[in-house]
Amino acid sequence: MSTLELPDYRQQSPEVAARFKRLHERPVVLEARALGKVFDGANGQVEALRDINFTVHRREIITVIGQSGCGKSTLVRILAGLEQQSSGQLLLDGKPVTGPGPDRGMVFQGYTLFPWLTVKQNVMFGLRMKGESSHSAQRDAKMWVDIVGLTPFLDHYPHQLSGGMKQRVAIARALANQPRVLLMDEPFGALDAQTRCAMQTYLLQIWKNVDVTIIFITHDLDEAILLADRVLVLEARPGRIAEVIEVSVPRPRSSDQMLSPEFLATRRRLDELIHPKSDQPIERPHVFRMTLVGDDVE
């Protein structure tokens, strides 16, 4: 069996290298300094995160990837302010973060639209919390619903929408607050493959046209590469950064690039990091022979 000859995943074309150079010159929006998190569990303390350091530049998309239980969700919850870190510092535009706030919008894995509000009212929620008048909140909400392409559903209730549509409304609701950072915790995890692919395209389109910085948690390697400028790979127990990968796939991205050498090289590297070879060999269960049909299935 032979595998493809792939370039080094770190190798960047001049255009991509220039892009990254420009990216690093942009101001830092979010900075994590030596973040750590320890939970007090029934069986003593559990260290969920250790020494997490990274910076996010303006209008960058960072994806965070890692095995389940590596602390991805804990990290994003700390970034959102829903969880308090045990040690370290989190800076937003240079100022320490102390709790949840409208400057960090969040799209959750589960559906968290308010079921008693229509699509329009859901998107208006954050604006109303800010004290915007009903009239201007409505106008803004209509614009954001239009951006996610759901204008015909303005007055529908969430239970009348499909899963993908619900997440689009959730994105519009978070963006309407014009947050500095949009945190997304496996937002497409519950969607079927087709819808998920469409949603990724949607997200890239929105990101291209809206001034927003995105931190995107996922466990899907392809999704992580397709969306990201940089991929933050977490190791489990305790959760810590294994590597930060600059994705060398040129923008604009589309799912056609999934077979390009840069993409495959990055994917292979992620595979190595997430599923280390040294793990126990895959078990081959003993199965009795239970068929009389020929052996041509292999």
Place this chain on the structure above:
Amino acid sequence: MSTPWLAVRRPLPARRALPLKAVAFLVPIVAWCVVSYVPFVWHPQRLITDSGGSTNYSTDQRLEKAAYETEQSELIKAGQPPMRATAVNPIFLPAPHQVGEALYKAFTEPPARKGTPWLHERIGHSVSLLLKAFALACLFAVPLGLICGTFDFFSKLIEPFIDFMRYLPAPAFGALMIAIFSLQDAPKIAVIFIGLFFNMLLVTANTTRTLDPALLEAAQTLGASRKRLVSSVVIPGVLPLLYTDLRIALGFGWVYLTIAETIGEMSGITEFINQQGKFRNYPNVFTGIIVLGVLGFITDQFLGWLGGVLFPWHSRRKAGWIRTFVRRLTSERSNSGFEVSPPHAVVAKPEVNRVDA
């Protein structure tokens, strides 16, 4: 192609469901008619129409079939003229037409005893008692329950004692309430209030705790302050569930009403039923019971329909309400200290996804 009548957990189409619902009412009514009008079904007693030569029994007396036959054979042996009688049901089971007649007369003819209220006046009195007590209980129990369900501080401060109080049966407070509020309506309202208040508070608190915490987190990331979390998320989020809880509580209110009306000076429909029972006027007793049943049923059906109108986003998840209520009443209250819930435990609900249009 049609689904079978007995499919596991499949709702029947309306054209099949409606006749079944009609049958649900028809079966007991038909059974009642059969027992009342078919002479050889049950009819265990004999009503004497002509006592003949009997010295033991007189006309219009009811006696058991066996006693009647013994007496009859003895009369024949002694050569006396025999008795004549018709087979009847016991006096406590009047025939449908008798009850219908009584029901009609109760509203059209003045009450037998001068100065006693008409039936509709009694109904008005009973309903106003119930509504006053229910409104008072809601007024106090719902805000307290919401506070307990929202803030663990108040839950720990208030609920343990309420939990104890709810095991004290409301009727036991009757004598005490009369001592405090003297006669008339006040002690009755107090007893219904006691019956409703404690359970209502605990149910409200438990219902409030069923709100998906992810909604609160989402609201926080959208900039909701603590005050707005309560007013814009907790309250609208639990309102439809709370509405159902209160609807069920009102149903229980009828039970407490009939007890409360026997306290001190008897009054209302309960007095009517008890009085007529003493006079052995059972068609009227049935009238009272049916009026209570119809009132309760119609109110509940109306409130159910109103709930669908008020909370359109909620109408599609209908659970069996008794099951829901019992679960709410008994469900574990908040995870207390010893159990640490992992932060990533907010799991997506297993919901079937439709492909985008």
